[in-house]
Amino acid sequence: MINMREKDQSKKAKIIQAVFEIVDRDGLAGLSFGKIAKWAGISSGTPYVYYRDKTDMLSQIYVAAKQQLESGLDEQLAQTDSTKEQLITCLEYFARQYIKYPLQANYIMAIHAAPELITPTARQEGASFTNSLSGLYCRLCKESQAAVVGDQFLVGALLLGPIMWLLRQAKLNNTQVDDAQIKRVVRISVNGLFEEENHETSL
Template identity: 25%
Template structure:
């Protein structure tokens, strides 16, 4: 059995993300990934059973990184409004600092592959933010709607601003982010 090199594993992941963002899921192959990562095709199979295994592990890795970033500097003692704002700021920071990861997640979430692979355990990565929202609902600070709805009003406006920023349509600056934060809070507050 060959020894696994963490640098090669990371090179394979990075090559996969780059290629997916360039050519999409339908055109990606293990040989293209190997070529981009400067490893042999056989080397990839030392690390992963097949393409689906690799993509699933990559998805989980990116989601873990994202989940840690989204709750950064948030704690239970903060008012719900401040938690929502920090969540939105953290989301924007993650997206802007990890553009390739963001676009990978966007593609993956709309791919039939996400349903094919068993990836339900990634929901547990976001337990903390769900608990903050639940607490806000119990305290009467947030509308008594499903948590997913409330979080959607905090996350998706940020993603739309980031996409517009990447296209050069809007600047993801403090002023625009603050407007989105205010609008989102107005939409979810009780």
Template identity: 25%
Template sequence: MARHRDYSKIEQIFESTLKLVLEKGFAGLKMAEVAKESNLATGTVYIYFKDKDDLINQLYLFLKRRKTILFLQGIDQKEEFDLVLKKIWFAYFEVTMQHVNESAFLEQYYRSPFLKSNVKEESKQILKPIYDLLGRGVVEGKLQTVNVEILLSQMVGPIHEIIRAYHDGAIEINAETMNQLYLLVMKGIKL
């Protein structure tokens, strides 16, 4: 053609970049390698992204949005409290689990020379639904009356931790594991 911009190429570059960052960290990321991993010439990467900085920032936003959308779908705060709480806890577990790789990227991005100040605030948005729900739980007298941040820590902290253990090969994660952890967590925060 003079074919239109091929967006699958952008996604290919994203995928390669993510893979390389996970393997070697930000410090080891080289544009030439990104190109090679994407089966492209180095110059081609610069057609789709202004420079390395741009590539990394675009990738961050791409991953962040994808994760947020995925998490929010299927959550309906109108339903009965205990049910919503359960759904949201498992949804967070599953999304986090399926996107651990990305999480590692996001973590590193957070402490890097690339971080743009405006994204910091946006980052918290993904937790907003949980935040709101916990507030509601306190008001409705269904949860311990402590600071919502404390409840949140108890909700998601163990999830992060068990997924880490999983990646260190210390534990299997299956329906039973998840349920057991869920019960412990709920036992802690419910009134």
């Protein structure tokens, strides 16, 4: 017999899944509590039981999705002491999780394109992966192994740009990305940071 708490959690799970599916099909602009309720097969007032408003809902789901995709990363990073290999591990893990959880990953990317839709607290809580990348890169710079780039947005573009392009193209073309492709793109991206011509002092 299903108790009330299990039933309530089931309804919340339906809401979250509906949000992921609607954003995947229609984007964030297609979201409303009414549409979510209809999609999830629940009453129109049910979302208000779990969320104060749309901003609260988007924020909570964003933080939870980020935590789900990043779960286990610390254990992966602990397997090597090499900063460069940790950076590679971080990017490869991101790509594999993106493929494993496509709806959650798509939702996160949609929020990143419209960060004003969530609270500043949620944005801060969701920055852990970017902070990990930046931290590893800064450590490489201190070790004089990589180019020094002061702009953290540029660091993100250098490290995430190539693998994100690969993943997005695969989604657009309805094709699969295999592990060999992930490793190759990530290593080319990271190794590019160690090329002499990439150092700001040589520009």
